[in-house]
Amino acid sequence: MAEEVSHLHQVAWGDQTRWGVALGRAEQLLREHLQAEPSCVDALTSLGAVLSDTGRHHEALVALRRAEALGSTDANTYHNLAVALMNTDERGKARGYFERAALLRPGESTLQAYFDPHGH
Template sequence: MDPTLAAEVSRLHEVAWRDQTQWRLALGRAERLLREHLETEPNCIDALTSLGAVLSDAGRHREALTELRRAEALGSTDANTYYNLAVAMMNTDERGKARGHFKQASLLQAGAGTLQAYFDPHGQ
């Protein structure tokens, strides 16, 4: 993924967390940018991983699972892919499978241009 796009998506993600009044707008814009990129580069693991984080942070965990599973199937070696998968699983009926993905994430490096979904283990 283009570093400029990754930086803008990251900025929007930060805006959403910093200013709750901008939550829906910032996450929506980040989602649109990532989906537009995926129209031209559908197998972009970085975009799929970041889209999974955005969707999960927006509470759309089932949709996040779909995008993150695509990244996994494409052979992702990004820790954020597996971490985000685990977060989405923790918020669906696939909770029992999350532990293995958290473990996988701990063995890998996070990609420089990908987002990590928010997860509070004490909030579950």
């Protein structure tokens, strides 16, 4: 599942005409996986990235805060949390999450949400 989700994420960023379909399918695969394994930190982290990349930052926060509560040690969890926070009324909390992400290693099977620091 993680490989297919990663591929779909790459397709979306590589071909804007396939953006909605590719990320929609990635979200579907992640949600199906979470139905079977609701405490899968990797799936929650990647779902947070997909939701942030589609502008659904409040939904992303729900998934990512769950991954955090489950004890994630994945840099992508905290990077994605920071990205989602930057795009909500909680942006003041983002810096701490970016700093925490910098101290950790990214998971091999998780996605990182897009963030342009010059855009904020």
